[in-house]
Amino acid sequence: MKFLKFFKNGHSPDYVVIFSTIFLVIFGLVMLMSASSNLGKVKFGDSYFYLKHQLISGLIFGILGFWLTSRFYYRYYQNFAVVFLMISIILLLLVFTPLGMTSGGATRWLHLGPFTFQPSELLKIFFIIYLASWLGSKSYRQHDFFGGFLPFLIILSLIGSLLLLQPSTSTAVILTVTALIIYFTSGAKISYIFSAIILGLIGFLIISYSTPYRWERIMSFINPSSNIQTSSYQINQALIAIGSGGLWGVGYGQSTTKLRYLPQPIDDSIFAVIAEELGFIGSIFVIFVFISLIIRIFLLSRKTSDEFGKLLLVGFGSLIALQAFMHIGAISGLIPLTGVPLPYISYGGTALAIFMTISGIIVNISKYT
16 A cells, blocks of 8 residues: 555664653643642532543544654655645634634634644644755755745744734744754854844844733843732742742642642643642752753754754754743743743643654654664
């Protein structure tokens, strides 16, 4: 059968990636059960409501995605890279149609029958595949302004604009930085990278200043003691939760801030719950697992002779690193509050399925390094 040609047998996969993924997913489900118990009981009369939803909408599809992509020969993705990009753009546009669903002032989801789906999460895979294919196939694109840098900026601006309109500022920032890292790794001129960074910073400042809620977050970061009941409320409650955990934590399921004080304890603030319940030791261990996974992905990229596979690994490794850092950094007060979920751990079925699928692709590439 022609379809079977897409499934090839390589050597043994990388078990660091596999076991790190398994640990983070299981740990995430365990922490979600604790972080969401009171919220589920209050809103739906079921302490396990969010856990059940994560299992059905995230874990099942995530296992399927991981299994398929870990077996699907990664080089064939190049044949569909342009199609993937077009699908991503179409899905991003569809959120602004009657199919789109608004929640918390943002229109980021598609409502498809009994399921809701977040196109920006799928974009993370498809955009990285497109960039790796585009930059890995033609060497002149890294050095030619009109044939490489300008089209790169146009595509990146289009994707970024659609994300900002939702609004999904954090995803736009993560994908922009990831794209620049891929572009740099492909051999682009340093002057192009610096130009893109300067343009990006100018654009970010203009957009932030022109939208009050974004600017308030930046001001709250500079002065957390201001507006403690409004824009600074979440970061102050998160810092209280982290401080309450001490060295060993207050104990699993014993967080008090998650009950009434900490906003978004199941997604944007879940690391604060982890720090409160498991303490400094537990938090450091979770960070260690993330670092181990990220380092392993970049080590695999150095061993990969295929340029497409190398850029895929760099892109996926950068994505995981940036999103984990932005979540932990924001909740810890190191950077302005962003509302970024923690990969593999935060509540969100689409995000969990996508990151498990990403791990599957990484595992497949590891079979051929």
